[in-house]
Amino acid sequence: MSDGALAALEREVVSCRACPRLVAWRELVAREKRAAFADEEYWGRPIPGFGDPAARLLILGLAPAAHGANRTGRVFTGDRSGDFLFAALHRAGFANQPTSVHAGDGLMLHGAWITAAVRCAPPANKPTPAERDTCLPFALRELELLENVRVILCLGGFAWAAGLRLLAELGVQLQRPRPRFGHGVQWHPQPPAPILLGCFHPSQQNTFTGRLTAQMIDELLVHTRELIG
Numbered sequence: 330m331s332d333g334a335l336a337a338l339e340r341e342v343v344s345c346r347a348c349p350r351l352v353a354w355r356e357l358v359a360r361e362k363r364a365a366f367a368d369e370e371y372w373g374r375p376i377p378g379f380g381d382p383a384a385r386l387l388i389l390g391l392a393p394a395a396h397g398a399n400r401t402g403r404v405f406t407g408d409r410s411g412d413f414l415f416a417a418l419h420r421a422g423f424a425n426q427p428t429s430v431h432a433g434d435g436l437m438l439h440g441a442w443i444t445a446a447v448r449c450a451p452p453a454n455k456p457t458p459a460e461r462d463t464c465l466p467f468a469l470r471e472l473e474l475l476e477n478v479r480v481i482l483c484l485g486g487f488a489w490a491a492g493l494r495l496l497a498e499l500g501v502q503l504q505r506p507r508p509r510f511g512h513g514v515q516w517h518p519q520p521p522a523p524i525l526l527g528c529f530h531p532s533q534q535n536t537f538t539g540r541l542t543a544q545m546i547d548e549l550l551v552h553t554r555e556l557i558g
């Protein structure tokens with residue numbers, strides 16, 4: 330794998346206009362903006378993956394936040410979900426700093442790569458099945474280029490379903506019934522396919538209500554360290 334191949338994939342992701350509904354929404358949000366960010370220029374394009382090309386951990390999210398990554402241009406950057414996630418990654422040694430504010434803030438990942446099943450901010454944070462299927466080949470190509478990945482950490486049920494589809498595309502035989510999502514649930518397909526590991530999504534709804542706590546994600550990332558070796 331070469332950094333050039335990942336860079337070429339990033340350019341392809343950023344220029345994608347395959348889903349008319351998503352294109353219209355992400356660009357509308359970028360024009361109208363949130364009042365708190367009225368003076369900022371929004372990214373308003375698809376969001377590429379980000380991290381360490383030698384990653385053994387692939388973190389798979391749902392889609393960019395309208396005023397988070399769709400504003401800043403980097404996955405899980407500029408919103409409360411990202412605040413929670415990167416603080417945890419820093420505590421676990423996967424990130425060099427606990428904050429993710431904007432694309433030029435100096436954040437680097439160590440042994441991890443973060444991406445999303447859908448690359449454009451969707452209305453109501455709900456992509457359609459067709460939009461998911463159109464976008465998923467980008468994640469598949471990332472996974473093929475990130476040759477060292479041993480664990481896919483799926484943030485939420487949507488990402489878990491996408492992770493199963495990724496493995497199926499790689500030729501993994503999925504068991505019946507398919508493994509169900511849950512926090513801490515793991516599925517070990519036949520090696521060398523990566524392990525799927527479930528984590529509740531670090532959304533405000535989950536973190537504010539205590540469904541996902543700092544202790545829960547810390548313990549899961551410690552276990553992730555054990556799995557990746």
